[in-house]
Amino acid sequence: MNGRSMQHLDQGLPTADKRKLVHERTYDIRGYERDDGMLDVEGKIVDLKPHSFDNHDRGYVPAGEPLHEMHLRLTIDHIFTIRKAVAATLYSPYTICPGATDAYSRLEGLTIGPGFNKRAAEAIGTVFGCTHLTEMLRAMGTVAFQSMWPILARREKEQAKTKSAEKSEKRDELPRKRPGLLSSCHAHSPWSPVVERQWPDFFDPAAEPAAREKLAGGEVPADS
Numbered sequence: 001m002n003g004r005s006m007q008h009l010d011q012g013l014p015t016a017d018k019r020k021l022v023h024e025r026t027y028d029i030r031g032y033e034r035d036d037g038m039l040d041v042e043g044k045i046v047d048l049k050p051h052s053f054d055n056h057d058r059g060y061v062p063a064g065e066p067l068h069e070m071h072l073r074l075t076i077d078h079i080f081t082i083r084k085a086v087a088a089t090l091y092s093p094y095t096i097c098p099g100a101t102d103a104y105s106r107l108e109g110l111t112i113g114p115g116f117n118k119r120a121a122e123a124i125g126t127v128f129g130c131t132h133l134t135e136m137l138r139a140m141g142t143v144a145f146q147s148m149w150p151i152l153a154r155r156e157k158e159q160a161k162t163k164s165a166e167k168s169e170k171r172d173e174l175p176r177k178r179p180g181l182l183s184s185c186h187a188h189s190p191w192s193p194v195v196e197r198q199w200p201d202f203f204d205p206a207a208e209p210a211a212r213e214k215l216a217g218g219e220v221p222a223d224s
Contacts, residue, residue: 025045039077042073
């Protein structure tokens with residue numbers, strides 16, 4: 001299978017009923033700290049089938065050869081603005097598919113944050129982009145945060161060591177900025193122990209009953 005293996009993905013789940021694998025999609029998304037201080041987030045999507053099949057444009061796709069293999073790299077600065085975006089299509093079901101990669105350069109200048117997925121889709125243009133690359137882009141935004149926040153925290157710590165105690169005290173007196181991850185998931189809900197530990201100024205256990213009441217009434221709880 002060209003060195004590629006079909007791996008079981010059911011570890012941790014209840015034992016599955018008798019079945020056979022018919023398709024595998026894998027995402028590989030990684031964050032790299034660059035020497036110039038920026039971040040590269042690189043994503044790869046691969047679709048494989050364990051059986052061979054005919055294809056109009058390619059003629060024949062052997063078992064284990066990718067039906068899709070697309071790559072996307074985003075170069076991001078410290079405020080999560082995309083400075084460079086480049087995509088490539090190595091395998092596709094249609095010979096026309098690689099023509100969609102140029103559309104991803106239009107991501108340059110966008111900032112990853114609230115509303116990014118919508119802005120990105122508008123910039124790319126549905127009929128000019130690739131469904132699979134755009135789907136992967138959503139996860140790449142999350143990886144950007146997972147990669148950049150530790151880097152920023154380390155840099156802030158390093159900078160703090162060079163400041164005088166007086167400057168550090170003044171910094172501590174400034175109003176705290178609302179964390180971007182607050183209310184983004186269960187672990188970062190205002191009443192969670194994670195928020196209490198990491199951002200005690202924003203810990204709000206009283207917010208839980210109201211949020212649950214809204215959810216029971218069919219409303220989507222707003223960010224606190």
